Amino acid sequence: MSGRAPWLLQPFIVAVYIGLLAPLVVVVAVSFGPDPNFAFPPSGLTLHWFAAFFASPTFVAAFFRVSLVVGLMAAGIATVLGTAAAIGLVRFRFAGREVLETFFLAPLLVPQILLGAALYLFYARIAVGASIWTLLLGHLVICTPYVVRCVTAGLVGMDARLEEAAMSLGATRVQAFFKVTLPLLRSSLLSGAIFAFIISFSDINLALFLSGPQSTSLPVHLFSQIQWQGDPTIAAASTLQILIIGMLILIVQRIFRLRLMV
Amino acid sequence: MSLQSPAPHPNPLPASGAREFPENGPRAFPLPVGRGEGQGEGQATATRASARPVWGVLTGPYALFLLCLLIVPFANVALYSVHPYSPTHIVLPEFTWDNYRKILDLYYLRLFARTLQLGLVTTIICALLGYPLAYWLARARPRMQTIGLFLVIMPLMVSTVIRIFGWIVILGRKGLINEALIGLGLAPLKLLYTETAVVIGLVNIFMPFMVLPLMSAIERIPPSLEEAARNLGANWLQMFRRTILPLSLPGLISGSLLVYSVSISAFVTPALMGSPRERMAGQQIYDEVLVSFNWPSASSLALTLVLFTLLLMFAALFATRRAGRIEPGSRETSP
Numbered sequence: 001m002s003g004r005a006p007w008l009l010q011p012f013i014v015a016v017y018i019g020l021l022a023p024l025v026v027v028v029a030v031s032f033g034p035d036p037n038f039a040f041p042p043s044g045l046t047l048h049w050f051a052a053f054f055a056s057p058t059f060v061a062a063f064f065r066v067s068l069v070v071g072l073m074a075a076g077i078a079t080v081l082g083t084a085a086a087i088g089l090v091r092f093r094f095a096g097r098e099v100l101e102t103f104f105l106a107p108l109l110v111p112q113i114l115l116g117a118a119l120y121l122f123y124a125r126i127a128v129g130a131s132i133w134t135l136l137l138g139h140l141v142i143c144t145p146y147v148v149r150c151v152t153a154g155l156v157g158m159d160a161r162l163e164e165a166a167m168s169l170g171a172t173r174v175q176a177f178f179k180v181t182l183p184l185l186r187s188s189l190l191s192g193a194i195f196a197f198i199i200s201f202s203d204i205n206l207a208l209f210l211s212g213p214q215s216t217s218l219p220v221h222l223f224s225q226i227q228w229q230g231d232p233t234i235a236a237a238s239t240l241q242i243l244i245i246g247m248l249i250l251i252v253q254r255i256f257r258l259r260l261m262v
Numbered sequence: 263m264s265l266q267s268p269a270p271h272p273n274p275l276p277a278s279g280a281r282e283f284p285e286n287g288p289r290a291f292p293l294p295v296g297r298g299e300g301q302g303e304g305q306a307t308a309t310r311a312s313a314r315p316v317w318g319v320l321t322g323p324y325a326l327f328l329l330c331l332l333i334v335p336f337a338n339v340a341l342y343s344v345h346p347y348s349p350t351h352i353v354l355p356e357f358t359w360d361n362y363r364k365i366l367d368l369y370y371l372r373l374f375a376r377t378l379q380l381g382l383v384t385t386i387i388c389a390l391l392g393y394p395l396a397y398w399l400a401r402a403r404p405r406m407q408t409i410g411l412f413l414v415i416m417p418l419m420v421s422t423v424i425r426i427f428g429w430i431v432i433l434g435r436k437g438l439i440n441e442a443l444i445g446l447g448l449a450p451l452k453l454l455y456t457e458t459a460v461v462i463g464l465v466n467i468f469m470p471f472m473v474l475p476l477m478s479a480i481e482r483i484p485p486s487l488e489e490a491a492r493n494l495g496a497n498w499l500q501m502f503r504r505t506i507l508p509l510s511l512p513g514l515i516s517g518s519l520l521v522y523s524v525s526i527s528a529f530v531t532p533a534l535m536g537s538p539r540e541r542m543a544g545q546q547i548y549d550e551v552l553v554s555f556n557w558p559s560a561s562s563l564a565l566t567l568v569l570f571t572l573l574l575m576f577a578a579l580f581a582t583r584r585a586g587r588i589e590p591g592s593r594e595t596s597p
Contacts, residue, residue, distance in 0.1 A: 013398045016391050020417055020469060023428020026438065030431055038431045040438045081324045088320030100321060107332060109575040111527030113544045114564045115332070117551050121342060121561065122335035141331050144324060173316075202421035204530055209551070219421040226427050226534055235431075238424040245419050253412055 024242055031235035038232060049236035059237055062221040067201055070132060070217065074139040075197035081140070082147025082192060083185075087177075089148075090155040091163075105145045112142065112205035120209035130212030138210045139200040146199060147192035153257065154188025155181075191256035194248050202245065336568065343561035352555055361562035370546075370563075377543040380457065381526040384464040388472040388521045389514065391465070396476035396513075397506070401485065418470040422530045429463050429535060430454060455537045463531040468524050472517040479513025480506065512581050519578035523571045543567055 026040055031049055033042025053059050089101055107115070119138050128134060162184070166176040182189075204219035211220045218237060225234045343361050346354045364370065399410045417425060432438045433453040440450040453459055483506060491501040529544035536542070543563065550560035 009394055009398060012394050016395050016469075017413060019391070019466060021413065022432060023425045023466065024417055024420060025428075026431050027424055027428045037436055038434075039436075039441075040431060081327065084320045085324040088317040092317035092320075094317050097317075100325065103328065104321075104324065106328070109572060110332070110336075110568060111524065111544075111571050113527050113529040113548065114568050114571075115335075117547055117560060117564050118335040118339045119331065120551060121557055122331075122338045124557075125338055137331055140327065144327075148324075198419050202419060202424075204421055204423050208529070208548070219423045222421070222423045222427065223530065223534070226423065226430065234427060238421075238427060241424060242420050246416055249412065249416050249419060253408065 027235050027238045028242060030232055031239040033232065036231045038235070049232040050239075052231070052233045053236040053240070056233060058216075058221060059218075059233060062216050062218045063237065063240070066132060066135070066211070066215050067218040070136050070139060070215075071197045071201040073136055074143045074200040075193045077136075078140055078143040078147050078196040079189060079193045082144045082196075083151045083189060085144075086148045086151035086155060087181075090152055091160070104148050107141045108145050112203070113208075115141065116206040116209035119206065123210075130210055130215060132215045134212075135207060135210045135215055135217065138206040139203060142203065142206065143196035143199045146195040147189075150188045150192035150195065150256065151185060154185045158184050187255040191252045194252050198245055198248055202241065336565070339561045339565055341561075342557050343565050345558050347556050347558040352557055361558045362566075364559065365562065365566060373541065373543055373546055376540060377526050380460060380464070380532075380542060381522050383461055384468065384525040385472075385518050385522045387461065387465045388469055389518055392469055392472035392476060392517070393514070395469075396473045397480055399473065399477045400480035414470050414473055417466075422467055423534075425467055426463055426531055426534045429459070429466065433459055433462070433535075454535060457536065457540055459535040460532050460542075463535045464525045464528055467528075467531060468521045471520040471524060475517040475520065476510060476513040479510040483509045515581040516578040519574045519581070523574040523578075527567055527571060 029040055029042055030038045032045055032047070033039060034044045034046045034048065035042065053063075085104055089097060089104070116138065119134075119141075123130070123134055158181070162180055163176045166180045167173060171179065202219060203217070204223060207217040207220045208223070211217050218241065222234055222237060342353060344357055344359065346356055346358045346360060348354045365374070395414075399407055399414070402410055430437070434440070435450065435452075435454065437453070439453060443450055487505050487509075488501055491505050492498075496504065526542075527544050528542060529548055532542040533545055533548070536545075547560050547563050547567070550556045550563070
């Protein structure tokens with residue numbers, strides 16, 4: 001370390017990291033332990049709770065039929081919406097562009113629990129019942145800003161003259177976009193899509209309001225299971241989510257800038 | 263494993279940050295700041311003729327989407343908030359300010375006071391624990407920084423419920439800490455369902471919001487400044503107080519405002535780890551919407567909280583913008 005900070009710094013950092021990671025480590029450990037009372041450290045090693053997870057229709061439905069499906073759809077749609085918006089913002093100059101830019105990132109400024117409540121009351125007003133689709137629309141609100149951010153960063157980091165060169169060589173604007181810009185934006189697009197998926201997949205604040213009985217997402221199901229003090233199947237489901245998200249973040253870190261996250 | 267990406271980034275971003283658009287593009291003339299959610303039509307006259315409203319076609323769908331699912335829902339909340347509540351009809355078609363006046367009742371004042379206080383305590387602890395971590399990350403070697411950053415962001419991305427579940431296992435009556443206490447022959451403590459538990463949970467969950475803006479701010483302070491201060495005879499503490507701390511202040515301010523505004527609207531943490539008697543504003547709103555169906559009251563609370571939060575967020579944005587960057591975390595370090 002170049003800072004030559006005091007010797008106390010390093011143990012302090014280790015302690016903070018332990019505090020940050022402790023809950024995840026405990027959840028993963030408990031999911032492999034045999035004790036139904038969440039004993040830590042586990043007294044043995046078993047895959048019992050994972051079997052229980054896959055045997056439970058409610059868990060399987062929440063994980064595979066709701067969270068995964070909504071997450072993938074949200075990622076796909078948010079990527080299209082957000083990429084178009086980002087290109088419009090970066091490659092064109094127009095009155096009110098900065099206002100529009102702030103507006104596009106506004107969902108990140110609104111507390112999610114309040115956004116969830118507002119959407120719930122809005123759906124109630126127009127008499128739309130909770131389903132996978134209400135959840136999807138809600139998730140699109142909070143996912144798309146991340147795509148806008150990633151693609152904006154990618155576009156700014158990219159030389160606009162490449163597009164101009166393509167166009168001066170006879171390509172139309174559309175051709176230049178699909179043949180030059182899009183391939184160059186690949187990694188920011190993928191990162192944006194992954195962020196969008198993760199945000200949707202791990203969201204609880206919106207889902208608490210927007211999931212119906214037939215569209216309970218995994219986090220909401222976990223929430224009620226924790227309240228009713230279920231068994232370590234909760235931990236097994238959590239471990240699966242941690243695993244998926246961890247791998248996706250590793251991918252983003254390899255191809256793009258993780259810091260766009262906050 | 264490195265942050266360097268293959269082809270798509272021939273030029274690392276300029277230090278000005280990702281959202282600072284380069285001004286090399288042909289810019290027509292000083293443009294007035296217009297309405298935000300234009301759909302493209304009718305504004306083409308203000309744009310360069312060659313650009314036409316293509317930008318409208320590109321940005322229009324998302325703008326329209328946000329209009330329908332962000333602006334309209336909150337307008338609906340504002341509308342609900344000025345109608346009286348009726349146990350039979352939920353909302354009566356009359357106008358009233360009572361829902362806002364009611365916020366000054368002792369019950370709601372206490373609720374808000376507790377919420378704001380827990381938010382403040384959370385923010386202070388996040389700053390105290392997060393500052394050293396941010397400093398270490400900012401000054402770490404690229405490889406260590408990559409790993410360190412992963413370990414900060416990874417927990418942030420996992421669902422809040424799961425992290426809180428972890429804390430319940432650790433702090434619970436038969437949890438890790440109490441088992442250890444019993445093992446040592448001591449009496450178990452009531453850790454869970456207290457305000458302390460809520461603060462522990464909030465600090466754990468929102469720490470990254472403090473660390474990342476701070477880290478970016480500290481990274482922009484050249485290490486040579488530290489060395490200069492040391493060479494001129496300052497000890498580490500003096501150097502820190504006179505150079506690093508003041509220069510990283512914008513990062514500290516924006517991190518603090520971020521943490522504060524997300525903590526005061528927390529729901530899952532106090533719902534699962536807090537005492538039912540000491541609730542936070544988010545829980546009250548949740549209950550009034552989904553349990554007691556007092557939508558007018560919930561609306562007035564939600565609108566008050568959202569306006570307060572937006573105020574804080576714009577203050578955070580302003581703090582970082584003054585420091586020459588728009589958003590925390592968007593800057594790429596030059597390798």
